[in-house]
Amino acid sequence: MADNVDDDSLYTIKEGDYVVLKRGDVFKAVQIQTKKKVIFEKQWFFLDNAVGQLYSTTFELASGGILQPRKPKDPESSTDTKGAGTDNRNIQDDGKSQKLTRDDIETLKEQGLKGQEIIQQLIDNSSTFKDKTEYAQDKYIKKKKKKYENIVTILKPSCRILAMMYHGREPGKICHLRYDTLAQMLTLANIHANSKVLVFETCAGLVLGSVMERMGGFGSVIQMYPGGGPVRAGVESFGFPAHFHDTLHEFPICHLNALIAGTLDTTAKDPSADLKESDMAAEVKTEAEVKTEAEVKTEAEVKTEAEQKGSPEEQSMETNSVADGSLVPKKEEEEEKRREAKAQEKKVKQEEKRKKLAAAASLLEGRNADGLVIASRFNPCPVLMALLKFLSPSRPFVVYSQYKECLIECYTKLKEQGGTVNLKLTDYWLRHYQVLPNRTHPVLLMSGGGGYLLSGTTVAAERSKPAASRRDEEPAPKRQKVTEG
Amino acid sequence: MSFVEYSDCIQDGDVAIVYLGHESMTPVKVKRGAQTQTRYGVIRHSTDLIGQRYGSKVTCSKGGWVYVLHPTPELWTVNLPHRTQILYTTDIATITMMLELKPGSVVCESGTGSGSLSHAILRTIAPTGHLHTVEFHQQRSEKVLEEFKEHRVDHLVTVRNQDACKDGFGVTGVADAVFLDIPSPWEAVRHAKTAMKKHGGRVCSFSPCIEQVQKTCEAFSDQGFEDISSIEVLLRVHDVRTVYLPLPDFGPDPSAQIQPDSTITPPQNHASIAIKTTIPPRDIQGHTGYLTFATKTQDLIIIYLHHKYTGCIL
Numbered sequence: 001m002a003d004n005v006d007d008d009s010l011y012t013i014k015e016g017d018y019v020v021l022k023r024g025d026v027f028k029a030v031q032i033q034t035k036k037k038v039i040f041e042k043q044w045f046f047l048d049n050a051v052g053q054l055y056s057t058t059f060e061l062a063s064g065g066i067l068q069p070r071k072p073k074d075p076e077s078s079t080d081t082k083g084a085g086t087d088n089r090n091i092q093d094d095g096k097s098q099k100l101t102r103d104d105i106e107t108l109k110e111q112g113l114k115g116q117e118i119i120q121q122l123i124d125n126s127s128t129f130k131d132k133t134e135y136a137q138d139k140y141i142k143k144k145k146k147k148y149e150n151i152v153t154i155l156k157p158s159c160r161i162l163a164m165m166y167h168g169r170e171p172g173k174i175c176h177l178r179y180d181t182l183a184q185m186l187t188l189a190n191i192h193a194n195s196k197v198l199v200f201e202t203c204a205g206l207v208l209g210s211v212m213e214r215m216g217g218f219g220s221v222i223q224m225y226p227g228g229g230p231v232r233a234g235v236e237s238f239g240f241p242a243h244f245h246d247t248l249h250e251f252p253i254c255h256l257n258a259l260i261a262g263t264l265d266t267t268a269k270d271p272s273a274d275l276k277e278s279d280m281a282a283e284v285k286t287e288a289e290v291k292t293e294a295e296v297k298t299e300a301e302v303k304t305e306a307e308q309k310g311s312p313e314e315q316s317m318e319t320n321s322v323a324d325g326s327l328v329p330k331k332e333e334e335e336e337k338r339r340e341a342k343a344q345e346k347k348v349k350q351e352e353k354r355k356k357l358a359a360a361a362s363l364l365e366g367r368n369a370d371g372l373v374i375a376s377r378f379n380p381c382p383v384l385m386a387l388l389k390f391l392s393p394s395r396p397f398v399v400y401s402q403y404k405e406c407l408i409e410c411y412t413k414l415k416e417q418g419g420t421v422n423l424k425l426t427d428y429w430l431r432h433y434q435v436l437p438n439r440t441h442p443v444l445l446m447s448g449g450g451g452y453l454l455s456g457t458t459v460a461a462e463r464s465k466p467a468a469s470r471r472d473e474e475p476a477p478k479r480q481k482v483t484e485g
Numbered sequence: 486m487s488f489v490e491y492s493d494c495i496q497d498g499d500v501a502i503v504y505l506g507h508e509s510m511t512p513v514k515v516k517r518g519a520q521t522q523t524r525y526g527v528i529r530h531s532t533d534l535i536g537q538r539y540g541s542k543v544t545c546s547k548g549g550w551v552y553v554l555h556p557t558p559e560l561w562t563v564n565l566p567h568r569t570q571i572l573y574t575t576d577i578a579t580i581t582m583m584l585e586l587k588p589g590s591v592v593c594e595s596g597t598g599s600g601s602l603s604h605a606i607l608r609t610i611a612p613t614g615h616l617h618t619v620e621f622h623q624q625r626s627e628k629v630l631e632e633f634k635e636h637r638v639d640h641l642v643t644v645r646n647q648d649a650c651k652d653g654f655g656v657t658g659v660a661d662a663v664f665l666d667i668p669s670p671w672e673a674v675r676h677a678k679t680a681m682k683k684h685g686g687r688v689c690s691f692s693p694c695i696e697q698v699q700k701t702c703e704a705f706s707d708q709g710f711e712d713i714s715s716i717e718v719l720l721r722v723h724d725v726r727t728v729y730l731p732l733p734d735f736g737p738d739p740s741a742q743i744q745p746d747s748t749i750t751p752p753q754n755h756a757s758i759a760i761k762t763t764i765p766p767r768d769i770q771g772h773t774g775y776l777t778f779a780t781k782t783q784d785l786i787i788i789y790l791h792h793k794y795t796g797c798i799l
Contacts, residue, residue, distance in 0.1 A: 011684040056685060056782050158585045180579055180718055187578035190557045192608045193588040194490055214609060216588025370491050392493065393540020394555040404723065408761055411725045421504050421552055425723040425763060428575065433715040433775065435702045440695060452723075459504075459552045460541040 013050045013057075013154060018239030020161050022153040024146055027165035029157060029237040037065065040152060050154050061150035063112065070151060085131035097128040115149035135439060157238050159186075159210040166206050166234070174203040174234075175377055176402050178450025180430045182207065185373060186214055188455040189398045193218035195370035196363065198390060200224040200253070200383055202376040205234030207400075208248075211373060217244045222360055222369070224387065226253045226378065251360040256386055259361055266358035368392045375400035380454075381409045388419070391458045398455040407454040414456065423456040486539075487637035488604055489611035491555055495534045500635055502560045503528065503543075504552040512556070512564045514635070525549025556636070558604040565632075568625050569598040572666065572691065575720040576773055577605045583778045584662040584687045588613055593656065593663045593680045595619040595649035595673065600629040602664065607638045615641060617656050617680075621648040649673045654680040665690040670697065671704035678708050678781060685781040693774040701777055710779035717775055723763035731757040 013019065013032060021028045021040050028040050034048045045065035050057070059067040085091075100108075100122060108118050122144055123129050129137065155161055163179035171177075185207070191197060191214040199221060201207040208223055212235065215221060223230050230250045251259075258264040369390045374380055380399045391397060397420075401407050407425055414420045428450050432443040486492050486499035495501055499515040505523060513521050513528070517535060521528045526547030528534065533543045539555040554560060559574050572580075580602065586592065590610045597603055597620035606616050620626040626646040633639040645655045649667060653676030654660070663677040663686070670690040677688050688710065690701045698715055705713050 008684075054684065054783055056780070159587075160582050160585050163582070179582070183578045183582035184575065187574060187581060187605065188559065190559065190608065192489060193612055213587050216613070218588060218612065368493075392491075393538060394553075395491070395540070396557065396559070404763065408725055408763060412761060415725075421554075422508070425725060427721050427723070429719040429721055431717045433698070433717070435698055435713070435715045435777070437699070437703070440699055457554060458540060459554075460538065 008054070011055050011156075013053050013055060015051050018157055018237050019047075019050075019055075020155045020157050020165060020237075022155055022161075023151060025168065027155075027161060027168065029162065029165060043150065045152070047154075053154070055154065055156040058151050058153045060114075061152065067152070083130055084134040084137055087133060088131075088136070090131055091128050097126055098122065099125040099127070115145065115151075118148045119144045135436075138436075159213045159238075162206060162234065162237055163210065166204065170204075174206050175375060175400070176451055177203055177207070177375055177400055178428070178430065178447055180428055181400065181450040181453065182210060184426075184428060184453060185375070185398045185400060186210055188396060188453065189371045189373050190396045191215060191371060191373070195219045196368070197221050197371040197373065198224060198364075198369050198387055199372075200226075200374045200376055200387060202226070202231065202378070203234070205230075205232040205236070207373060207375045208232065209235040209238040209240075212240060212244055212248065213238060215247065217241070217247055219370075220247050220249060220363060222249045222251055222363055224251050224253050224256070226376075249360040249363055250356060251364060252357070253383075255357070255361075259364060260386070260389065264361055266354060266361050364390050370395050372397035373400075374398070380406050381413055384410050384454075385413065385417075388458060393458050393460045395458050396455065397458065398453055400451055400453055402451050404452045407452050410454050419459060419461045420456045421459050423454065425452065425454050427452045486555065488556060488558060488561070489608050489638055489641070491539075493538055495537050495539060495553060497535055500556050501534065501539070502554040502556050502564060504554050506551075508563075510554070510560065510564055512561070513553075523549075523551060525551060558601075558608045561604050561636075562601045565599055565601060567599055568628065569596075571599045571601040573601070573720075573770075573773065574605075575718055576691065576776065577602055579716075579718045579776060580664060580689050580691070581605060581609055583776070584664065584689055586610055586614075586662060590614045590661045591617075591659050591682075593617045593619070593654040593660045593677070595654065595665060596621060596667055597626060597629050597644065598666065599625075600632055602666070603629065603633075603642070604636065604638070606664075607633075607641050611638070611641055615643070617643050617645065617654050617660070619645045619647055619649045619652075619654055621646070649676060652676075656680050658683055661686045663688045665701075668697075669700075671700040674701065674704040674708050674710075678710075681781050683783065685783055688779050688781060690777045691774045692777070693772070695775065698775045698777055705777070705779045709782070711782050712780040713777065714779070715775050715777045717772075719770070719773070721769065722766055724766060725761065725763050727759050727761050728764075729757045729759050 015032050015034060017032045019030060019032055021030060021038070023041055026041060030038055030047070032047050032050060034051070035046065037044050038047055043061060045061055045067055047067065049067040049069075050059065053069055058070045060070045062068050105118065105122075108121060113121070119141060123141075129140065132140065159182070160179065163182050166174045167177070167179050189197070191211050193216050195215070196219060197211055197215065199208050199211055200223075208221065212221055217240070225231070255264055367390050370392065372387055372391055372395075374383055374387070374397075376383065380401050384397070384399055388397065399407060399410060404425070404427075411423055411425055414423060430450060431446050434441055434443055486496065486501070495515055497515060497517045501513050501515055502510050503513050503521070503523065504510050505525070511523070513534075515530050515534050517531050519530045521530070523545055526545035526549060528543060528545055528551070533545075534553060537543065537553065539553060541553060542550050543553055544550045558577075562571065562574055562577070565571070584592070586606060586609045588610060591614055592606050592610060594603060594606065594616060595618065597618040603616060603618055610616065618629075620629065623646050626644050630639065630644045633642050633644070643655075647655065649665070650669060650672035653673075654663070657679055659682065660680045661682060663680055665673055665677065665688070667673060670692060681688070688705070692698050692701065702713055702715065
C-alpha cells in the first residue's frame with residue numbers, strides 16, 4: 001500500500017545522490033560529491049551545502065562557489081518600476097537607452113551586488129524603461145533576471161526531467177528522441193510493474209532508465225545491447241535504489257543468432273574460447289558491422305565522461321599494457337605477476353559475464369516477454385524482426401526511429417509476414433503556450449519534429465502460410481492501378 | 486487477466502478484446518456458456534475463449550476468424566463505453582510522464598468520467614500506489630467502480646461521489662500528483678494543494694478552452710505552484726500506402742539512337758513507378774485540450790512565491 005508517512009529523509013539531498021541542477025529551462029545531471037567543483041551554465045560551484053537540504057530547494061550562488069539556500073524574500077524588495085507607457089511609438093532603437101556599460105555592470109558584480117540589485121540599477125539607468133508598456137517592462141525584468149540572478153535549483157531526477165535534459169542538451173546522444181515521444185513509447189508498450197520487457201536502445205540509457213522507472217523494481221528488463229558492452233550512463237542519472245539493478249539483465253545482440261538457433265553455449269568453462277567464439281560471430285555478421293565498431297567507440301567516449309561501473313574491459317587496453325611490458329625488460333618479473341593478476345581478474349570477470357549471459361538467455365528462451373521497446377541508430381527492421389520472436393502473443397511493441405522510411409519498411413514487412421495487429425505509424429506535434437493575462441499565445445519557437453513511432457500488438461503466428469514469411473523481398477503489388485491521364 | 490498484470494490464458498470472468506480487423510475491436514466479458522455475435526458469426530465462450538491463449542486466432546461459426554487480445558488500458562481507451570468525453574492515449578501518455586507517475590505513486594483525479602485515464606493511471610502506479618478518483622455524477626461513479634472490479638484493479642482505487650470544487654478529494658497530504666479534468670479547474674486548485682504531500686508534487690489540468698487555461702494558471706500562481714507550463718500534444722497518423730505515379734509520354738526522342746525495332750516504345754505510355762510512402766488521414770483530431778502542468782514545492786516557500794507572481798504581473 002501507499003505510504004502515507006511523509007518521511008523527510010526520502011526528500012533530503014544526500015552525499016552520493018544523483019541529482020539534476022536546474023536554472024530556467026536548462027538542466028544538468030550530476031552526482032553530489034563534496035569538495036568537487038561543478039560547472040553549470042558557465043559558473044562553477046560546490047554542492048557541499050546542498051547535503052541535508054530538501055530536494056527542489058533553490059540556492060543562491062555566493063562568492064567562492066558556495067551555495068546558500070534562497071531565503072523567502074521580503075515582499076518589498078520586488079523591482080521598483082516607476083510608471084509605464086501605453087505603447088512603443090516613442091521608443092527609439094539607438095542603442096543608447098542603457099547608460100551602464102558592460103564594464104560598469106562587471107564592476108557592480110565585483111562589488112558583490114545581488115541579481116535583484118543589478119536589475120534595479122539597469123532599470124534606473126535605462127532612459128526608455130519608464131516609457132515601455134507594463135507588459136514590455138515585465139518581459140524586460142524577466143530577461144534580465146535570467147541573466148543576472150545566480151540561482152540554481154536541485155531536483156530529484158525523473159524520467160520527465162532527464163528526457164527534457166537530454167533533449168535540450170545532447171539530442172544527438174538520444175537519437176533526437178523528444179520527451180513527449182518517449183512518453184508515448186512507455187504508454188504504447190504498456191510498461192508496468194511485474195512484466196518482462198525487452199529494450200534495445202542507443203539513447204545513452206535514457207530509454208532503458210525510463211522503462212526501469214515505470215517498472216519500479218518489479219519484474220525484469222532485458223537490455224539487448226550492440227557492440228562491446230551495454231551503454232548505461234543515462235541509467236546512472238536516475239539514481240535508482242540498488243534493488244532496481246537486480247531486475248536489469250543484459251544480452252549481447254551478437255549472440256542472438258546463436259540463441260535463436262539454440263547453439264548458444266552458456267556453460268563454457270574456458271572464457272577465452274567463449275571470447276573467440278563471440279569474435280567469430282561478430283565477423284560472420286555482415287550486417288551493420290561498421291556501425292558496431294562505431295558503437296564501441298561511442299561507448300568508450302561515454303565511459304570516459306561518466307565513469308561507468310562494471311562495464312567489460314576494452315580489449316585494446318589489454319593489448320596495450322602487454323606491449324608496454326615487453327618494452328621494459330627490467331621489470332619483466334613484476335610485469336609477469338601483474339599480468340597474471342590481471343588474467344585472474346579477467347577470468348573472474350569473464351565468469352561473471354558468463355553467468356549474466358546465462359541468466360539473460362534463460363529469460364529469453366521462454367519467448368514470453370511482455371513488451372518490446374526499440375530506439376536506436378540501427379536500421380530497425382532486422383532488429384524488430386529478430387526480437388519480436390521473443391514476445392508472447394497479445395503483447396505490445398514500439399519502435400522509435402528518427403526517420404520515417406525505415407519504419408515504413410518495418411510496417412511492410414510485418415504486414416507481409418503476419419503475426420501482428422493494430423500497426424500504427426505515428427509522430428507527435430508538441431506546442432508550448434505562453435499564458436499571461438491578456439498575452440496568451442503559442443510560444444514562437446516549436447520543435448520541428450520528435451521522431452516517429454511504429455507500434456502494434458503481437459498475435460499468435462499463423463501456421464497456414466509459413467512459406468510466405470520466409471520471403472525477404474517485398475510482395476508483388478496486388479493490382480496495378482494505372483490510370484492514363 | 487487484470488489491467489495491471491498479464492495472464493497467458495483466457496479465463497471465466499475475464500474481459501477480453503476481440504479484434505475483428507482493421508481498427509475494429511469490441512470488448513467481451515467472458516462467461517462460461519455465453520455467446521457473442523460478431524459479423525463473422527458466433528463466438529462460443531466455453532469452447533472458443535476459455536482456456537485459449539490470449540492473442541490466438543478464433544474461428545467463428547460463419548468461418549471468419551478474429552483474434553482475442555489481452556486488455557490493456559490503451560485498448561480499453563478505444564473500446565470503452567462512452568459516458569462522457571474521454572481522454573485519448575496521446576494526452577494520457579503525456580500526462581503520465583509529466584506527472585511523473587510510477588509504481589507507488591498516490592494520485593488524485595477528478596472527474597472520473599468514463600475511466601479512460603483512470604485505467605492508465607492504475608496500470609502505472611500498481612502494485613503499490615493508490616488512485617483517489619472523484620466524480621460528481623452518482624451513476625457514473627457507480628458504473629466506473631463496477632468496471633474497476635471487473636478489471637481487477639479495485640484494490641488500487643477509491644471512488645468518491647462528490648464535487649471536487651466544493652469538497653475536494655477526500656484526502657489530505659497524501660498525493661504525489663493531482664489531475665483535473667473538470668469545467669472550472671481553478672475552483673479545485675486549492676483542494677489539489679491540500680491533497681498533495683507536504684514535500685510537494687505535480688499537478689495537471691486538462692481544458693479544451695484557452696479561457697479555462699488562463700484562469701487555471703492564475704489559480705496555480707495564487708496557490709504558490711511553480712514551473713507552470715501549458716502545452717498541447719497532437720497525434721499524427723501516417724497511413725502506409727503504395728502509390729503509383731504515372732510517367733508522361735514525352736513523344737519520340739529524336740536524339741536517342743533510333744533502333745530498327747522502334748515500335749517497342751508504346752509500353753512507356755503505360756509506365757508508372759510504384760513508391761511506398763505514407764499519407765495523412767483526410768481528417769484528424771486537430772484539438773483535444775490544453776494540458777497545464779505545475780509543481781507544488783515544499784509548503785514553506787509559498788508565501789514568497791505569491792508575492793513574486795503579483796510583483797511580476799503588476
